[in-house]
Amino acid sequence: MRDKNVFAFSRALPRMSWSPQNLYNLWQRCFTGKLSDSQFERTAKTLFQQRWISKRLVRAYHGDHINEKIFKKWYLPSTLPEVIPKKSAKHDDTSTLAKWARRQDDVDRIEKLRQEENNTALAPVGSLMFAEVERRIDVFVFRCCFAHSVYEARRLVIHGNVHLNGVLHTNANTRLAPGDMVSVDPSAIRFLQYPESWKKNEDMGSTSQSETATTNKESVPLNGQESQEIPVSEASELSLSSNSELQTNADADASSVKNEAPQSKSEIPPGQPWLYNKSLTPFVLPDYAAPFIFIPAYIEPSFSTCSAVYVRHPTARPGYSEIPTPYDADGEVVRLAWEWYAKRRPRMRSRRQLAQMPEDRQKL
Structure with missing residues (x-):
């Protein structure tokens, strides 16, 4: 495996990656004793x-x-x-x-x-x-912010998740020409997927909601009196009118909640991460992504279609x-x-x- 132990802290070699370990190695090369090595x-x-x-x-x-x-x-x-800039000749005593x-x-x-x-x-x-190297299709996918690292971008290409000019392309060594368009399968982009921890909370929340619904079917309050167990058929007839009112209120609350998008992960209730943005594509940034989110000038991306165009060769x-x-x-x-x-x-x-x-x- 080529990318095994590439983030070793002892070597502290920065890589094309957004992982926290790589950010720590970059910090070592910029502000610690590793800076003297270069x-x-x-x-x-x-x-x-x-x-x-x-x-x-x-x-x-x-x-x-x-x-x-x-x-x-x-x-x-x-x-x-x-x-190397030209300098004056040695021993120039003019x-x-x-x-x-x-x-x-x-x-x-x-x-x-x-x-x-x-x-x-x-x-x-x-x-x-x-x-x-920047012309390689795997490096291009990483520069477009479609992958967390160049190693992941290479795997996306090899596993058939990348199209070159509309045709499936699995050769990660290909060098692009100006005008080539690269598209990535949205289901393979980790930015557009909820973290596993959120999904587990959602499953736990849905399980608790189903248990609560089962309990409510067994006992129904009558006119403010103590709840008693009655058959499900009679309970449905007695609560028909009240259920219609509750459904109307629930639809109104759901419509108001649907229009409000969460500002951060903390505002999303546990077990219900899909409630606020079911109609929107989720976009989850990795930790410590601020120093790395940028697009080079020779790339024209389109995040709505998960594609990008290689406009020209890089210059200086x-x-x-x-x-x-x-x-x-x-x-x-x-x-x-x-x-x-x-x-x-x-x-x-x-x-x-x-x-x-x-x-x-x-x-x-």
């Missing part, structure tokens, strides 16, 4: 160790369910633009010579050029190394990257990870290897 400004680690640690971190989040050899062969782009010659104008000009160079940010193209511009990642899109971790893969590219692919390539709809 900061290499002052470290005794070698360059090889820095690159390997960076590769391990980004691969844990971006497609850890993909085999490493398959990722390097089919999901890693061949080239990327330079992600500014020092200008100060020694007391040419203050030259000193100010050199400092201004350096400041402009530092302020001019390049596009975080390093994060685009995972653009092919200075200071902005459309690929979601828990790390800085133009940070040192992503750069070192790209340097790791840049030195370990797969060999030239033969025709036999090209025949084993996963489905890529962009090239059809």
Whole structure:
């Protein structure tokens, strides 16, 4: 099982998941001692160790369910633009010579050029190394908020709960093309199902109501006197008029209750979770979902039909990257990870290897 023990607290590797354990690991990477593992400004680690640690971190989040050899062969782009900003040459003493010659104008000009160079940010193209992973249909289903994790999204595809352009699709390795529409069976989406605890309370409530109804049939009060046991046929005749009034009042109460939707789970009475929103589709968010509910810009979802369209490929511009990642899109971790893969590219692919390539709809 590939997703077994992926939320180990000792490793604290963030994954594509909304589970509370993953949120705790993300908190460890951001605010605890685990943060120092990905900061290499002052470290005794070698360059090889820095690159390997960076590769391990980004691969844990971006497609850890993909085999490493398959990722390097089919999901890693061949080239990327330079992600390291150009800096002044080493031992450049132009500014020092200008100060020694007391040419203050030259000193100010050199400092201004350096400041402009530092302020001019390049596009975080390093994060685009995972653009092919974002095109996978299982990752796409997770980004659309139709699944709690990428592992669950993969199972939805394999088990036949996902349609691609209206046709049943069970290959989770397929890469989408712009314009493809993906639909998910609503009965397989956990957001649209009541939790099991609510259903158990409902069953218990319905059982108690049936017992109460049976008791009421056996004893019927007569004109405010003490209740006595009478046959069911006589009881029905005596209470016919009163039942009609009670039914009218019950219908009025039910209509008023039906129009009122609960604001939270606490307002739903125990044993009757279906009473308030029988006419509505239930939508139950997972715990701690607030930091994760977002839709990337290259996805156009329709939650009323449980479908989404892959509009275009993800892009990047200075200071902005459309690929979601828990790390800085133009940070040192992503750069070192790209340097790791840049030195370990797969060999030239033969025709036999090209025949084993996963489905890529962009090239059809």
